[in-house]
């Protein structure tokens with residue numbers, strides 16, 4: 023039912039005999055000791071399972087001036103054994119009163135900020151059975167996007183303030199005391215008191231609204247179905263809403279006043295997606311309404327709260343005057359992702375965060391599948407090839423982790439929201455769907471949804487449903503990819519036997535370990551679904567599950583064979599001399615997916631020291647200027663990495679000249695101007711090339727970008743929205759005082775999140791040290807929403823080439839930055855995002871001694887990953903760059 027890559031295909035031969043495969047699968051199943059099916063009592067978590075909430079009636083009264091929250095709640099609980107103490111989650115919340123059963127007993131309350139657990143101690147034991155708990159509490163409204171947060175946003179009538187929530191994985195406890203672990207599902211009924219002119223959105227529709235004191239109003243929302251606390255939502259402000267009907271459900275897009283029309287694209291697509299998912303999951307969306315809410319700050323992504331999905335504004339709204347048409351692709355992806363969660367995540371929820379990958383991997387896969395269904399011309403899998411590459415790069419390291427991992431607490435749960443969880447999960451689900459066939463896979467998903475609706479599940483529950491639907495073993499293959507870390511490597515070589523040839527396949531582990539680590543990675547073993555085909559064929563000729571090694575007939579002696587046909591598998595391929603030479607000759611005949619795959623594998627093999635720079639650069643030299651955008655994007659991202667690694671090298675100008683010479687003919691083909699407003703691959707490639715050529719110092723491109731930017735300042739319509747991002751970036755990196763001021767003025771004048779991001783980001787890219795210092799100083803003012811601060815500091819290091827300046831600034835202002843940005847700043851942002859801008863042992867040593875990053879479990883994990891990233895970068899600079907320079911100097915004369 024789906025586009026090209028997911029179509030059922032004829033499988034010419036199954037190369038492993040069934041008996042051998044079954045034996046291997048059984049052996050694996052025993053060794054992997056797969057995780058059990060979901061059971062509430064044995065699900066991990068910190069809270070005892072002796073008290074189970076079934077219903078919360080919550081009353082909240084936020085004070086938007088004082089930034090405080092007054093609240094009370096009545097919780098229906100089931101006490102499962104006699105006990106004196108009730109434990110529930112709370113952090114930064116003061117509990118003023120706690121009583122049970124209409125005041126029959128009052129409790130002594132204590133709060134442990136370290137475990138984030140509140141203990142209610144009763145003088146007399148609570149008897150097993152139903153009880154009703156009453157709590158009065160006070161909490162805070164923060165600016166850092168965790169729990170209940172406020173956003174001050176610019177409008178034509180001055181700055182306004184609104185509030186919203188962000189609770190995953192464990193911040194509901196910042197708003198109201200609750201059993202804040204996903205296995206404790208309950209119903210929620212929220213009542214909130216707000217200013218009269220506010221529109222308030224929660225999980226369910228408004229049930230009742232009445233005037234309250236001081237010009238306020240009291241809004242009661244309908245009761246939710248059973249759900250996990252992290253899916254609770256409340257957004258309120260001077261908002262407006264547009265709606266449509268989809269299969270009897272009211273779909274809404276909610277924006278700040280004046281922006282609702284920019285939500286039309288989202289609304290149209292949300293109705294299409296809801297109908298599509300109703301069919302795919304075999305369960306109708308169970309709430310009466312679904313709102314998509316654009317929040318202009320406070321948090322950066324999107325969150326699948328049940329019935330009320332929140333998005334950072336530029337991820338949802340489309341403004342044809344300031345957005346390239348291609349921005350719709352990103353909006354669609356994020357919507358499709360969050361809407362898939364309404365079933366996969368919200369209706370059926372993972373029991374604990376160790377299975378987060380299943381939520382995220384599935385939704386990340388479904389977003390692409392939905393895009394291929396509704397917009398096949400976008401070629402979402404081909405153009406999104408980089409997502410898998412990003413995961414594989416991290417998964418090749420010693421600090422990688424299984425996508426299904428032990429998670430001890432909430433700081434560690436935060437570290438699980440990484441590219442391995444999302445992108446390896448996505449790639450694995452794609453490979454699995456391809457292996458089982460799309461219909462069998464969908465039937466398994468329907469079984470899983472039906473069996474676990476309004477409850478929880480583990481990955482084992484999903485494998486069981488898929489096995490039942492497909493009649494094929496799933497768990498042992500899945501365990502090899504989900505319960506152990508690492509990237510499989512398939513070694514492929516052809517051997518002629520007279521006129522015909524055989525292809526031999528052998529598996530190993532692919533790893534990138536810096537020489538300085540003086541270490542190796544332990545061997546791993548996978549059951550790898552492998553597909554093989556001839557260059558240019560429309561379907562693979564062979565599919566097998568590779569267990570150890572295999573040998574198969576592969577046509578005539580000298581025929582080219584492409585392993586990992588269609589780039590669907592999660593593994594790398596290293597060809598031997600015969601098969602590699604034959605493939606190189608057929609490179610032009612391969613589908614773009616396969617050429618991207620060969621290039622990406624070759625780049626990774628070079629970083630791992632398995633092939634030399636000459637082989638990779640020779641491959642790039644053989645590419646056609648007319649090749650697909652995805653192929654050239656792969657080259658551009660590799661060049662950008664080489665450019666970064668050579669930041670401190672005398673050879674950098676020669677390297678940049680070489681890269682310009684390689685990319686410029688591609689740009690000259692696409693040119694500055696094209697028809698249309700931008701939703702096509704040529705326009706998107708044009709944007710990437712302008713940015714890259716600008717970064718690598720192409721004087722013509724920089725001058726033309728500046729000319730067009732100056733014309734734009736006088737007449738905004740003179741520049742196509744499709745070029746705005748790249749032109750702003752190129753003038754940003756080379757900005758002088760006047761250009762810098764012009765960029766900041768554009769950012770300050772705009773009330774649209776996408777424009778503010780674009781122009782602040784461009785200003786932060788300035789390579790002039792004094793301008794970079796001004797950007798850093800801006801991050802401490804109230805001018806910037808906290809959402810942009812981390813990105814701008816990072817940009818000063820990355821595009822602005824001033825990482826040391828930014829690092830000095832961070833250390834000097836750590837307290838102020840943490841107060842603004844929230845508790846994740848020292849232990850997540852600094853190691854994970856910022857310090858990886860450095861490639862030297864001196865900075866690794868500074869990070870090792872930077873105590874604020876090591877204060878939490880999550881911070882120690884992030885720091886270890888960052889230290890390895892720095893060591894790998896240093897190793898690449900020392901080992902690969904000299905070989906690149908030699909190749910460049912030998913070949914530059916010819917360009």
Ligand SMILES: [Zn+2]
Pocket residue numbers: 326359360363381382385
């Ligand atoms: Zn997600």
